[in-house]
Amino acid sequence: MPVQLRFKSGLSSTDYVTGEGWRLATLSRCPIHSRGGCGFARHGTYTRVSPPGTQIARWYCPSGHRTFSLLPDHLAARFPGTLSEIEQVVATVEQAPSLEAAADRLRGDDITLPSAVRWVRRRVAPVRSLLTIVVGLFPQWLQGCVPQIIAVRERLVCDQALMLLRELAAVHLQSLAPPLGLLPPLLLAGEHKAAVQHHMGPDLPSGFG
Ligand SMILES: [Zn+2]
Numbered sequence: 001m002p003v004q005l006r007f008k009s010g011l012s013s014t015d016y017v018t019g020e021g022w023r024l025a026t027l028s029r030c031p032i033h034s035r036g037g038c039g040f041a042r043h044g045t046y047t048r049v050s051p052p053g054t055q056i057a058r059w060y061c062p063s064g065h066r067t068f069s070l071l072p073d074h075l076a077a078r079f080p081g082t083l084s085e086i087e088q089v090v091a092t093v094e095q096a097p098s099l100e101a102a103a104d105r106l107r108g109d110d111i112t113l114p115s116a117v118r119w120v121r122r123r124v125a126p127v128r129s130l131l132t133i134v135v136g137l138f139p140q141w142l143q144g145c146v147p148q149i150i151a152v153r154e155r156l157v158c159d160q161a162l163m164l165l166r167e168l169a170a171v172h173l174q175s176l177a178p179p180l181g182l183l184p185p186l187l188l189a190g191e192h193k194a195a196v197q198h199h200m201g202p203d204l205p206s207g208f209g
Helices: 013-018 083-095 099-106 113-137 149-156 161-168 170-175 192-197
Strands: 003-007 041-048 054-061 066-072
Touching (some): 013 054, 083 099, 083 113, 149 161
């Protein structure tokens, strides 16, 4: 899996696809070898299934055997689709009598309720953990805020909390879990909460972009 870095594209999902926003992504030097000499070069793009037509720009460092990709702000990290879609799921759960009721409302005709519940849980659980961390990161805005999307939207006076948090938490993204954060895959198996307390190791770009 590539190391994901933030691409502050400033584009909506639609504009990113129609304008081929991945062509605008730039990474001028290798995040591992700042002095160069490692053969770092652009390495094409890869395609995301959702939203349709989305491609992600990619770079490769032959010395470090590592691929880097530039994830635009509207996309969820390591989840299909956009941050906005995930946020909508979590907000629906917060307003529903139960997670099961929300899953039943969100599911398509060909999706069973148990799989819809699993699908919703996979989104709600990490977002809740992330919001708990984020509330602690920004006491100046979020002190005493319950770690829920609707409450965070109200405090931040926005209708897309996760996209705004990509921006606000930019320097923390390499320590935050998906779908908001860009925690490198090697650390994904470890302790998320521990990771956020520590700065990145020397070979991982902290706050890059
Ligand atoms: Zn390199």
